Amino acid sequence: MNAIILSAVLGMVMMLCSFLVKNKSSLKHIASVGLLILLVANITDTYGKALFTFNTYDMFHYGRFGFLFNSIAIGSTLIYVLISGKEIERSGRYVAEYFTLIFFVLCGIALLSFYNNLLTLFLGMEIMTIPLYILTGSDKRNIKSNEAALKYFLMGSFSTGLMLMGIALTYGGTGTFNLEATRNAQVIYKGVASFLEILGLLFLLVSLAFKVSAAPFHFWTPDVYDGAPTVYTSFMATIVKAAGFIAFIRLCAVRMAETNTAIDWKLIFAIIIVSTLLVGNITAVFQQSVKRMLAYSSIAQAGFMLFALMSLNDVASEGIILYAAAYSLATIGIFAVLAKMKDYTFEGYNGLAKTQPVLAATNTIFLLSLAGIPLTAGFFAKYYMLAAVVKTGSYIWLVITGVLFAAISVYYYFRVIQAMYFKDGNSATEEITPSFKTGIILLAGIIILLGIFPSLILNWLYF
Amino acid sequence: MPIQYYIALAACLFCIGVVGVVTRRNAIIIFMCIELMLNAVNLLLVAFSKMHYNSALAVNTNTNAGIEAQVFVFFIMVVAAAEVSVGLAIIVMMYRNVHSVDINFLNRLKN
Amino acid sequence: MIALLLILIPLASGLLCFFISSERDAKSWSLFASILTLATAFAGTYSFLGIPSLSFDATWLPSLGSRFSIGLDGMGKMLCLLNSIAFPIVFASVYKNSYKKPGNFYGLMLLMQTGLMGVFLATDCLLFYFFWELALVPAYFLCSSWGGEKRIQVTFKFFIYTFTGSLLMLVGILFLYFKTTDHSFALQSFYHVKLSAPEENFLFWLFFIAFAIKMPVFPFHTWQPDTYEQAPTAVTMILSGVMVKMGLFGVIRWLLPMFPHAAMHYSHLIIILCVTGILYASLIAIRQDDLKRLIAYSSIAHIGLMCAAIFSSQRVGMHGVMIQMFNHGVNVIGLWIVADVIETQLGTRKFSELGGLARRAPALAMLLTVMALANVALPLTNAFIGEFLMFNGLFRYNVWIAAIGGISIILAAVYTLNMIQRVFYGNNSLLTDNANDVTTGTKIMLAVLVIVVVVLGVYPQPMLQLTSDTVQATFIKFHP
Amino acid sequence: MINLIFLVPFFPLLGFLINGLFRRSLSKNTISIIGSGVVLLSFIISIILFFDVKNNGGIVVHYFDFIDTESFQIPFAFQVDQLSVIFLLIITGVGFLIHLYSTSYMHAEPTEHFGRYFSYLNLFVFSMLLLVLGANYVVMFIGWEGVGLCSYLLIGFWFKNDSYNYAATKAFVMNRIGDLGFLLAIFWILNKLGTATYTEVFEQASALSPPDVTAITLLLFVGAVGKSAQIPLYTWLPDAMAGPTPVSALIHAATMVTAGIYMIARSNALYSLSHLSRDVVAIVGLTTAILAATIALYQNDFKKVLAYSTVSQLGFMFLALGVGAYTTGVFHVMTHAFFKALLFLAAGSVIHAMNGEQDITKMGGLRKKLPVTYFTFLIGVLAISGFPFTSGFISKDEILIATYTHSRVLFWFASFAAVLTAIYMFRLLMLVFYGGFRGTPEQEHHLHESPLAMTVPLIVLAILSAVGGFVQLPEAFGGHHYLNDFLSPVVPASVPEGAHVAVKEYYLLAGTAVGLIIIALLANKLFAVKKFAGVYTGFKKILADKWYIDELYNSIIVKPLNSIAGFLNTVIDKSIIDGIVNGTGRFVNYSARQLRLLQSGQVGNYILFMVLSITVLFLVFWNQEIILAFLQKIF
């Protein structure tokens, strides 16, 4: 509860700052402090020290899982603001408003990590998405940014429609919006669940698949990520996407698992996973722009995260947390470096190791993490995902497919490394401040640390 | 009145909305079609609300069952209104830059 | 403790090396560190400090059931020894070469050594996989940064190829992990997994492909000649001298004891593949015009033989494999040193541009001849013992396969002598007219290798005894 | 005595190391002294050993465990017995003479190469000693390959010449083919008996099944065929003449090529058990003897004639072994070592005098210019042709007798080969030493008798060739088969006994004498000419071109192999296997280009896709049992 209310309040504080604080660069610091407060509040909440206590009428479910993810999301946002704060300042005139929107997004994320009712799911999703439409379009003069915003908006609204249809149908089947539906209706379809509910869940699945950009509902992703200002792409591709997964896995774990006894969602997930991996990995191979490549790569990574949704066991829930952290941190890092580049194509990275060795080295660590090379957090993330499916004992072919696509993913991640280290060129960057370097080195350090001791994060689930 | 009638009606409206989204090129019309879809959902929710109410009535005459669906509809309307304000702002911004709301012209981002 | 030191010394010195900018310092530092490792390995091999010091166990990932547990058995000792001998020799032999960004170069080399050590030491499967990859990543950077002109694509292919293999292995590891009774990655738990026949067959291939790519076994070998050709020679030495042993090591340490039935079931197929590969690579080697490619194909043939001998499931053959792993490492490093000398001095590796070098560089010619003879497994060189035992194992498996595989010793003679002839004999070319003999340093280096070759060729018994415990242990689980 | 055994190979090894490592710093004289001295020392020790063995019998000395596994132990052990000591004497004795000869013959080489030469030669002696001293097949194999290596190094001694290098490689590779057979035989023995030590193997030989024995003996024979240049692996030996002439004398005539005979004689216990193998040995030997002799008839290269004669004589030896007369084979090895070394050294002397010219069509009438050489060569020719009571007569005569008792048919063929031997040797003699000189005037001017270091070995060998046969003089001529008696503990004697044998001896004696006179006359008439064209036509050309065997091998083995290798290299490896790997990459790239077209940038399309996907998912969901069942059927 702390996180939900505080983030909304902090958002309003930032709004006030827009006319109270004249110095733009101090906004970043205010936001950082706010995020820190939020993080601390969320952690204290984790251990039962809530600032506010309401009767939520079962609208929310406060579980360790949700708290941990929320902490990760807030922490990642903190790191994101620390590293990319300067880029946010430069992205437009309404800096305070951007921070406001980021806080509102966090509010939505908090809702998504605690929701226990389809209404809160819906609200959380909308609160999270609507600010993103705006952030996407924040570069108002840039036609690409406009286009991305409009595409995102149209398709996002469409998926909202699908989600609502899903909610309505499940309601028709169960008579409740509560996630843990206590069914009084007689079970009909194949001995277990209502037919309408199944159809509704299918619609919900599709709309959430849309949010986490799983193929074939991924189409918005490359265009939007490409068109949005890089600094917001970074935010959208990481924290927001991870939040989508958290919402998704809760839905799967509670609603779909209930219907799971006779109806197997695994095949549907398998199809979605394969097509996501296919589209993400294969299309990324041919991209010329690193930014667009990263968009496809985020689709590919989503494919891996979907493994958790399919298997739904303890390994999966640990894994999705770890994956969310590893993926978010690495991608934030990559985008932070990308935002400093003058040329977003692969050629733009040529010879970065010579001009900016620190950037190149840390960027390499991020890319290795995304590729899932051991000693980086990404390895254990992938490891958990594969383990989750293997543990279910079936769909080994899916694991092998995933592994093969992981090998393909090396292809495009390493193209960046190749450009940075092995090709000649003078890649131009914006000015790199020492604090940026420090931040990015710290980020790389965290990734390596998690790559050796993933339990640093996962222990929070239990202790 | 059997619930199937309303399901069918809502489904028809919803699908007309979908067809509109797919076939039209004007961003505003597409947006309107999305609104149409939302309305279909609203109608369906209200119908379900009354259906569940009706079933619950047989057990308990004082029941409140189904009311949450109507509350939900209310929330949907709220969200739709918020969405419209943002959406139209984006469309207007777009129009300012390219002087068109034809989404076929939105193809700088592809492949 | 020694086991831990074997990993820590190269790791720490390697990380430190990244911060050394002076070329001299980097060279001396890495040489010093590798010699230190060598001393440690010697201490470990001959157990001056008692058996318990050879293993180390610490909590790592309790929730996953994986521990940081390392230990040395006979084969591990031998391969660690090989690994720690190889690096000082390599460092010393490239001492005169200069690399741009020397700190990075030597740092990566030492990290690669760390990875290799870890692979040979790990007794926990997840840890094994970790080190398996850790050895690969520095190799990628080394080859891509300091290699030949086509280095980027070639190394990339190498990386993706081997990475794919190891990912498949990861799937296998996971599958087995969930089958263990105590949910642990420990070697012993993996050995005791009960599997149904289809499961075992399936997992066997997941692991085997990873190892086969690493070795490499025909038809997974195509990355190898290109990589060896393009990689900087120092790296090639390690790749062919030590890294390919990872695959063989994996088969012996992990594959056979875990899937004994599947290994028996598929042994025929694999041996046929290997023997085909031996002849195939030997024939191709005959046609090579490039010194490095020739050595690469010859290496494929030798490794194929080792793999075949492993799957022949004969103790004799396994003894041969053990000793040959070490010997092949030594021999091939020697060959690469010569190749490097020739290339750095004359700027070419093409036979068509060489010739008559023996008159300008008699010492080099002599030393190369010894190494080359070891390559054709002439008696009283170390390789003879290995090949003798391995062919014996194959013979016990099947007479015809031994006979067909044996053709390779003829073909080996053809291409090796052809190489000697075209590099050292005949008339001088324009290039070789002004060549000089090797420097004293290289001469000493090669002489050391030659002495190792001859000593092990005449008196192989210590090496055989060193590894015999591994052979016994392997055959406890894996008995035909 | 035991303590001395290791010294026999040790001295040459020492010589090899000293000469090899310090060849630049030592003077030629020192090198010569060391190189020959070590062999002399070995010879002296061999003599001591000989007498020791004669008095006390054989002995096995175990040094250390070479290979020790649970399946078998292979000790590094030496066995000195009657058989090996004979070979020791031949190797070190003849070896010493040839070393001595070389000091003069190779004197023109630069010091460095002079040292290299002697170190190789010493290494060869070492390997050869290892071969005959080994107490098991593995040690024999070590020496076996070692001599092959030295042969390779020495054939290619003048490495500037590519054809010499080619000959060296050819020799090594062909030897290796035989070695493979040998190796497989060793495996077979090890596999069946668990040991490779002679004494144990021969004790247990009777326990082997007949197919095993046959296989082992045939595989061993394959080894022998390679090393001893029999059909079909003989073609390397004539080419091996590229090496310096003393090398040809030592390696390719006197010692190394007889290793095969040593091996089979050593394994007589096995061969006695397999009739088939012995027949194969005999027939291969005889065929080789005849084939090589026919080729030798029309060769114009001095050393090639001798080389084919060597092949032919080796064939005789195998014939002897094949008919079960093992001691006879060994005996012929010994006599052959004497007279063939002599012939080669004499040839070397001639070539030396002719300043490197080897073409006999360019020679003629040299007997006046090179009297010592002529005289010794004549003795050699007589010995090889079987002039009565020379060493060659006695040994060959014994082979023929043994063959006769074994099979009449073989006997007549063998006799034919013997006649051919006489013909080509006399042809050689006539062309080189009789008639008029056919070379250039400069060559004629240069002609001179060789120095003492070369003539002394010639003389010693000539004496041995003349009288060396008396150790095995048949009873018919008052002899006693001393060699047979000496070897009998190791090699069972197989001399046919009885009076009728003696009668045949006289027939043979008469026949040989008459034949030789006729041949000498014919040769004089045919070849002692002033001018000789050296161009042959018709059948002669076929013989002169060696039955086109080399060309045959070239076109059915070497060329196809080369083109297969090329095909594998360019087509299979690069295009198919690597093509599949790269093709996977290219396929990914191609699909990337196609798949990205899906991302059309049109919102309408995107949503259309989404809606269709929903439909598909719905259908899949509702029919998943069917789909899963289908999938299960596939996998």
Added chain:
Amino acid sequence: MSITEILFWFLSVLALFSAIMVLISKNPVHSVLWLIIVFFTISGHYLLLNAQFLAIVNIIVYAGAIMVLFLFVIMLMNLNVETERQRNIWMKFFGVISGGLLLWIFISASRSATDISEKNILMGQGNIGLIQDLGKVLFREYALPFEISSVLFLSAMVGAVVIGKKE
């Protein structure tokens, strides 16, 4: 046929017809007007279902506010002429097909959903749609979501300002 049923059929047919007209009108302004009619018919349905509060809100919010906003924007952009060029005929075809498929899914799903096949809707009765009941629920159980939805409005407001403000 009762009056309710007659009304139901009338409103349904009108709603569908108007919806289709929204779709096929060339002029955006006409589309907006047809959509308003759809909203009215849906409000009529709400009334039939005795959801009076929603019926009113629907008219106020949708027809009154949202559609006016649309109209306003269209007017602002001067889109009242038939500027939209025709979409690809294939696109139309596939659009209709996909819509049809979706509809088919709905129909077949609801036909198979036997759990609701017996169920009826209580028309024109029941007080759950009345404002006092709704209000009680809204401000007790749903108070928190209600408050949180203000965040949505805030962000929409901020967004509209950020996006819409001319620079």
